[in-house]
Amino acid sequence: MAGLKAIKTKIRSMEKSRQVTRAMEAVSAVKMRKAQLRALSGRPYAKAAASILARVSGTYALAHHPLVAVRPLTKALYIVITSDKGLAGALNSAVLRGVSADIAGSGLAREDVSVIAVGKKAHDFFAARGVRIEAFHPQTDEITSENIALLVREAGQQFGAGAFDVVKIAYQNFLSTFEQRPVIHTIFPLSLVELQKLVADIVPVRGKFSKRASSGNGVFYNIEPSEEEVLTEILPRLAGIFVYHALLESQASEHSARMVAMKSASDKAGDLKRELTLQFNKARQAVITREVSEITGGMEALADKAI
């Protein structure tokens, strides 16, 4: 019976697929843990930067710094962070859909929007839709401070020069292994309120980096050489915290989404294999039954002749 062989081949290929998806699941699990660990290493920096910012906030110099200038919206730049590879469920499409909706909601025409794409999926998506790609960076496993500084410089210079009135960053926010949600934050004009909210999210309540309370307001500080120069140094670093956080979150999300996707693929492959095995056994049983009845039929015929 031809069906038997076909089923057997299917069972074998299902087993192979299951091995592949299980290996990918394991790899993603390891990478996810690494990304989560890295998220902890950025905390003292975020805390320190926020506390320095608190010292200079409210000064005249800050209110008039080019990186915090609020202008009427005519041109927007989006930094969109996705993965390079697929097989991660609805991860990337959720971010891309979110950005598309945000652009539509802002009422800007397509030619007034530019994108800095981090990750191949974001690049392909916007390139196919005719949106101008300002720059493209592949997603890397190692996030270095040079990468972050580069992104901030690209965005900050354009914003400072007035080429764009708003710079937003879109990424997948890691809530838990099973839940990620796309978010869009405004980086420039730099908002102190948003930044403090972000820092409050990343700084742990207890543990290693939580013990240093801020010294409170009203302490007199000497600022050298001038408020302007301190701000010029610190504002890009604060934007860097946003970018760093976004990159980490999206990596943790990518790996956990892929892990979950691969887990369900493995489970499904296992189910299919069980079903196919059952089908195979039934077919085999049918073949045996038919052969037995043929033999008995033949014997009956011979017995008839003998009499």
Next chain:
Amino acid sequence: MHVIIAKVDEVFFEGEAGSVTAPGAEGEMTLLPRHMPLITTLKKGIITVRDVKPSEGVHKFPVTGGILEVDRYGVTVIL
């Protein structure tokens, strides 16, 4: 005093120290405990952190820029 020297993705130094010497915008300075509150940008140079007991050790960190803050708890440097 408590000293933190950190980059966005890495902490170079965190702990108690006796003094910190850094290349400030207005010239090199050495900060001792109970220094007055201060925020300054840093120039290219080397930050030297000395442990509480001078015999215990000295840590040096080359920097190309950054911001240094002194408050009543200690010194924070972000690079």
